[in-house]
Amino acid sequence: MPTGRHFRGTHFTMAYWLMKSEPAEVSIDDVLQQPDRSIDWFGVRNYQARNYMMRDMQVGDGVLFYHSSCAQPGIAGLAEVARPALPDETQFDSASPYYDSKSTRARPRWFNVAVRVTRKTRLLSLAELRGTAGLQDMRLLARGNRLSILPVTPGEWKIILRCLGDSSGG
DNA sequence: GCCAACGTTGGC
DNA sequence: GCCAACGTTGGC
Numbered sequence: 776m777p778t779g780r781h782f783r784g785t786h787f788t789m790a791y792w793l794m795k796s797e798p799a800e801v802s803i804d805d806v807l808q809q810p811d812r813s814i815d816w817f818g819v820r821n822y823q824a825r826n827y828m829m830r831d832m833q834v835g836d837g838v839l840f841y842h843s844s845c846a847q848p849g850i851a852g853l854a855e856v857a858r859p860a861l862p863d864e865t866q867f868d869s870a871s872p873y874y875d876s877k878s879t880r881a882r883p884r885w886f887n888v889a890v891r892v893t894r895k896t897r898l899l900s901l902a903e904l905r906g907t908a909g910l911q912d913m914r915l916l917a918r919g920n921r922l923s924i925l926p927v928t929p930g931e932w933k934i935i936l937r938c939l940g941d942s943s944g945g
Numbered sequence: 946g947c948c949a950a951c952g953t954t955g956g957c
Numbered sequence: 958g959c960c961a962a963c964g965t966t967g968g969c
Binding site: 947948949950951953954955956 | 958959960961962963964965966967968969
């Protein structure tokens with residue numbers, strides 16, 4: 776059973792994720808300027824995060840686009856998984872900071888999905904997330920968390936959409 | 946398989 | 958720049 780995904784009748788519900796990007800490298804505005812408002816989520820070099828992309832994410836899953844390592848860390852917009860995982864091209868590029876000499880085309884180590892931004896939102900800051908009732912158990916807020924891709928529960932997703940002014944609840 | 950050393954993350 | 962937390966590496 777994939778993480779965060781549950782059977783309901785004969786259908787799987789959507790799963791939800793939070794994905795961190797450093798805006799100095801790729802901001803939500805950068806993605807909005809891409810063709811189709813989507814980008815390959817390159818550069819992940821952590822096996823747990825990779826496995827979420829390879830095994831658990833499905834096209835259409837909801838994504839919270841999070842700005843990290845910056846002056847205003849927080850959720851910058853909403854996005855969705857736009858294609859299944861494929862090998863991360865940067866691992867083969869010796870000029871890239873993400874180059875991995877142990878990867879080969881025949882046996883790639885790193886995979887990524889593509890992510891399409893669906894809505895830029897106000898910045899929902901880390902501090903505000905910490906102060907929001909119902910989000911106490913968010914993985915993002917757990918002490919010592921460093922993973923760049925984290926599952927989000929349907930309940931957390933709904934609360935966050937409400938904070939962002941969408942009463943449809945997703 | 947253990948575990949110390951080392952590197953990275955990321956908020957502050 | 959600091960530093961807590963955690964993942965990875967590599968000797969044994």
